[in-house]
Amino acid sequence: MIEIHAHGAIHEIRLARPPVNALTPEMLSALRTAVQAAPEQGARAIILSGGERVFSAGMDVPHLMGLDPAGLKAGWASLFSAARAIARSPVPVVAALGGHSPAGGCVLALCCDYRIMARGPFRIGLNEVQVGLVAPDAIQHLMRRVVGPYRAERLLVAGALVEAEQALAIGLVDELTDGEHVTKRAEVWLQELLALPGEAMLATRRIARADLVAALDGFRNDDLDGFLAEWNSPSTQAALKALVARLGR
Template sequence: MIDMIEHGSDIIELRIARPPLNLIDITVLKALRSALAEAEHAGYRGLMLSGVPGMFSSGVDIASLIDADRATVRAYWEQVFLVAIDMARSRLPIFAAISGHCLAAGALLAVFCDYRLMARGGWRIGLNEVQVGVALPACFQYAVRRVVGALNAERLLVFGRLLEPAQALEMGLVDELVHPANLITSTRERLQELLLMPAHGLTETRAIARRDLCEVFADMDVLPLDEFVDAFMLPETQSVLRRVVSQMRRTTLNVTSV
């Protein structure tokens, strides 16, 4: 589910490997959290988060949650919140290598990274939760706003817009566009450039720059997990999600995942 690929002694790549859509189920979430912790304990200085060619992630594996009981749904979304905490508070810089479509929960993973490179191509990236009747919690909206600004975040979230790579670059949702064949190399090079800086100054500056994000995700107990689960379980939301699952089964690209 999560491949760990070394790039020298300082950098580890965590690759989401659940083709074709790289849907995020609870197993992927737990594997990602485990890999993040392992990378920190192993002494790596930087992380890369990537997907398979043409697909970073199309979002949540909705089919695994349809008709599940509340405890199962809550356990899933608890892991989503915990991944956000782990990424927000990671002591290691995380650079995203966005290899293709990057939708909803996949885009959220990218938002929590320090820097985002995206492959040029006919991909889409965005946070389209509203299209399936889900309101992204305030803590996650905050993370989006600090990347793209308040007005752009409103446009992305309220309209559920999916952007082409050039539009995402213009909005600031991604930092660079590169040729798909060069994506991993370019991401590694950008991260290596960062790691060449004096370690103490880099660590302290990054901690100050991300302090606001760390504070928002400082305590799992104050995050709106149960409120979100209650909304997710509403009959109206479940009805829309069933239609999404039906569409997923008819198409090769899920453009409306959570």
């Protein structure tokens, strides 16, 4: 479910669970481990990539719907653990988004230092409201820090997914390129960053990203319990079952 490709000192961690890289607890655990291990294995920077038309479709809802309460809690906790690992990475991480990046896919991308998205009719955003879920404040913070509070409010309340050109215009992604070039552009951007004085760059980065780390660290067990209570509410379950039915078609 996870592939590692070394480009010299830049290591690419590729999500590899066809057809849409839907996130399972096992996959997220493997991602967390890979991100944490990369610097120990000589990586000075990381590229997080996915599929050609779908970076990641977010959490595997049909899989989650089949879990018992303990498994469900562990499953959602695994998303936050992976997000924290990316946010806490001591080396820069670039998201190479080859296609659609909704929900959990967007969460992972927002934890990266920089986002490069494929040009075209691809969408990105936190669309939790569309399936009856409430994005926790820690996740909302990720959106606010890149697009600003008011625009984040509008996007989050509507559960909006925006196409690549609009995502670039509002700062949700940092640049667009042709789909086949997203990984290469990520590598070039990181090479330019790594050419800077290393200690100063990394120390400045650590200070600049402290709010991101704090927001994710602030999501506690009680917050997860509250999220799961909403997940199990009748209205949310009805919306999720309708989603699973659509996916089945």
